[in-house]
Amino acid sequence: MRARPKNVLLLIFVVVALPVFWMSFVIKPDATNEVLVEHRLAEMRERLEFAQNLNKIREHDLKVLQSQFKFMVNSQANLDNHSRASSNESILREMQQALQNYSRQTDHQRIYIPSIFSYLPHLLGNDGSVQPAFKISQNRIGVTMVYGVPTVKRARESYLIRTLEHLVNGLDEQEKEDSLIVIFVGEPFDLEYVKEVGKEIEARLPESVKNGLIEVIAPPASFYPDLNQLQLTLGDPPERVKWRTKQNLDFAFLMLYAKNRGLYYTQLEDDVIAKPGYMATMKNFAINQKNNNWIVLEFSQLGFIGKMFKSQDLPLFAEFFVMFHNDKPVDWLLDNLLTVKYCSPEKSPAHCRKVVAEVRRRYKPSLFQHVGIHSSLKGKTQKLKDKDFAKQDASLIRSHKNPPAELRTSLTVYQKYMLEKAYMGETIFWGLTPEADDTVEFHMKPPVFIQSFLFRSGNREHPGDKFFNTTVEILPASHINDNGAIIENQPGSKMYPEGDKGFLIVGQFNKDGLAQGQIKPEVGEIAVIRLHSQTKGGNWVILSEIMLQTPKR
Template sequence: MMPHIITLTSTRKRCFVILLAILIPCTIFNFVSFPDMREETNLQNGIAELQAKLEHLHAKYISSQEEINLLSHQLAENSHILPDLQFLIGNGTSNISSIKLPSIYNFLPHFLDDPNSLRPAFVQSKGRSGVSMVLGVPTVKREVQSYLLATLKNLLDRMTPAETTDTLIIVMVAETDLEYVTYVAKQIEVQFPKESESGIIEVISPSSSYYPDLTKIRDTLGDDHQRVVWRSKQNLDFAFLMSYAQTKGTFYIQLEDDILAKKNFITTMKSFALQKISMKEHWFVLDFCQLGFIGKMFKCSELPWLVQFFLMFYNDKPVDWLLDHLISTKMCNLDKDSKHCKMAKARLWLHYKPSLFQHIGTHSSLKGKVQKLKDKQFGKITLYYGHDNPDATVETHIKPYKQYTLQKAYKGESFFWGLLPQPGDHLRFKFTQPIFIKRYLFRSGNAEHPSDRFYNTTVEVMPENQRYVNKNSVNVTEDGYVIIGRFDAMGIAQGTVDRKYGKISVLRLTVHSESDNWAILSEIYIVEDEPS
């Protein structure tokens, strides 16, 4: 098969030369006619992007050639059953003296037990591909609280419309319980209908036969067996996710399901990557977060290096250590000291500052592990939003945690953090003087505790003049409050108050069901309307 590879390589070079022949005169013309360095930078980035996409196409070609090669060998081995096949495939593939290279089956032979072990057991996809940025978000069932939906919302909120059209988010539910996988996929579909329909978000899960018997793997590094199983499975999860993602786009970014991102992070990462390519810096990983494996960017064409390495040594060390060892193997000279090794590795592992991602999860997916690590380079996280609200007396029977009282939240000095709301609990805002309310906004949960929201909670008002209230309406409570809204699944309640109710003397929130979590109000915003 070597002639085909050589032909492609030379074809690729010719294509690139032709591109340069077309683009370089344009560069010179633009530089002479328009001495705006931004245009030259944009052109250089354009060439770098073309180069990265050519490498991606070449990797896809190699993958397809591998499949053809394997099929040819299989046909050759069975040519005695169909003799005419011998004529079609030629004599080259039937050479009995050819060697067979080791494959991943040598390291994970259980893959041979089930032909579907390397196929996703679940795929929710619109088939999006050819994008620049592929974000990999692995998630597992967490015993305490899930951060996944909040993480996806944050990622989407931090992208511009142009960025979303050039991005694919792959959520890998690393569980073999298909009922749970389907439940998570449905949650994502309901919470992000537009993104699911357009194909921005995909959901996959591995087959149960993908994993070896994890109870029988050997203990390493002196860790207890539970931890060894956890980190070994994580290595296998990452390898599966990367294998699925490698044909989908140009760059792959490894994320987690409990993070925050900075605004325009997609453009920042892509520009940094293209800048390094245009400067002929042959990087292997671009690092946009200092913690673990979060925010690590790779070229999709080079993901096979990682996948093979992770699968070979999945039982030996954590995933971030394996990445470090791979870079060390590529760059470090055993004849030199550690300082020389560190400098050599820095040529392949480039760091971007300040960090674009922050880890927010407190409860690890490893049972009993509390994860408090934060990336100090990310900067301060906004935990509440303060507003100048109308004068009011506020009260609630929900017990506050420490100093996080409802009074301080209403004044915009902090957020309210209440312990386990119960059915029938109220948060009441009684205005000093009745007012017309133009609109209201209540935001529950915050960046560090996204699941501490108000669930099944209504927004109600008490008009100053009761003659505006229809006592027989289904939207009126027994004590005369009019229900005007409720908190949605993301923990937000917002809307307007119809002026037909006149001035409002009290606004209150009413909890209708028991909550497994505490509840945070990170924003209270009541806008007073002018009298007509």
């Protein structure tokens, strides 16, 4: 039964007008309520625009299907009885030939609008070229935030798992249900590696993959042109032109894949760390903009890290990156697009910067920090750091008065987070992923009695950066002769399990990243206390608290 117009109007009035009347006149005005309503309306406005954009896409798809259906009907009507009885494959061949004939007959009458095929003509006639060649997905849609994380095989250390753990740990349970993290494995010519990455992510973050928070995709090799036949531009060597051209196409593919999955899209990299609570900050920053004419919100000042877009704008950026994929790096193309779109050649550069700043808005302090050292471009070292990254919270550090010691470690130290400063309680110690037999050593100067110890790893901002499978070991002064050589089987050796090189094992880190305990006085003065990694670690490591307590005099 069809609804009457009057009934429809009455229904709209009941659904829309009455709640507004109730909120305006029945509920008492309250400043807090007004702010909440404004935020909700802003979010609903964003979602409405997103839905309208989806409708336009569906309308276009419907027109294409309608056109194809007409051709199918016409082709079927023109077939003779013998053809009607032929197989589906034969019918499809007939239809394809009919379409080609139609195309040849009417080419001179048509005006063709440029599309992605104009810049990547090799994609024509190959639908598989614009579909992922590999995919792990629960097909989650309708979220507020989609995070795109492109990754490639690196010659040295991979930072991907650590980045994903930071992103997941920085979300609360509600945010995990309202987010989607898409990992784009940009190795189309090495599907075995792609599968390995997928298996590792499933093994290390099984719950996030199972519930749909994390997806893994890889593009087909046929999506890319011949990367060995590119025009050399900007005076760059062939290897760099190939690297940045492929990156442009990687980003375009990822954006087009993600465009209908959520309200906003944020581009990240596979070697970043995130400030806890980053999603709430980003969402509030977007909703609280005075107007909605922004096109990019930035949450990091580096490259393409932390760049947030409205999903409805992604086709614009993807098309621009494809159009100039051979010409410039992707972060330069972003700058160029904004200049072309918003700047007048008749105005000054200062005016251009001003108008671009109105649509490209920056949040400070930065929510994402680049931590990778080795670039995805072979042989390139990347030491860029975001100086605006959120300053460390003093409450994350616990200081103690420790005895004098010479400090040594085989771990690679990250930035300024030195072991010496951590020992003095000035900052944390932060080291790259431990290998088996890596150590952090405290050489007592002079040897002292140590009554108890406490080592706390990880902190609230980086809860996953903990020591695991790591023992606490001591070297009694009595185990060293006057020449510094180790003396085996000394008194006190049987009090604790023996390690190597005369060390005794007095404790180990638990699942919470904490190691603490008492040391028997019979051991005597201690020359060295060390943390000894027994296996290769899965994350970087932080020491946020170091306490070596000596007996009170």
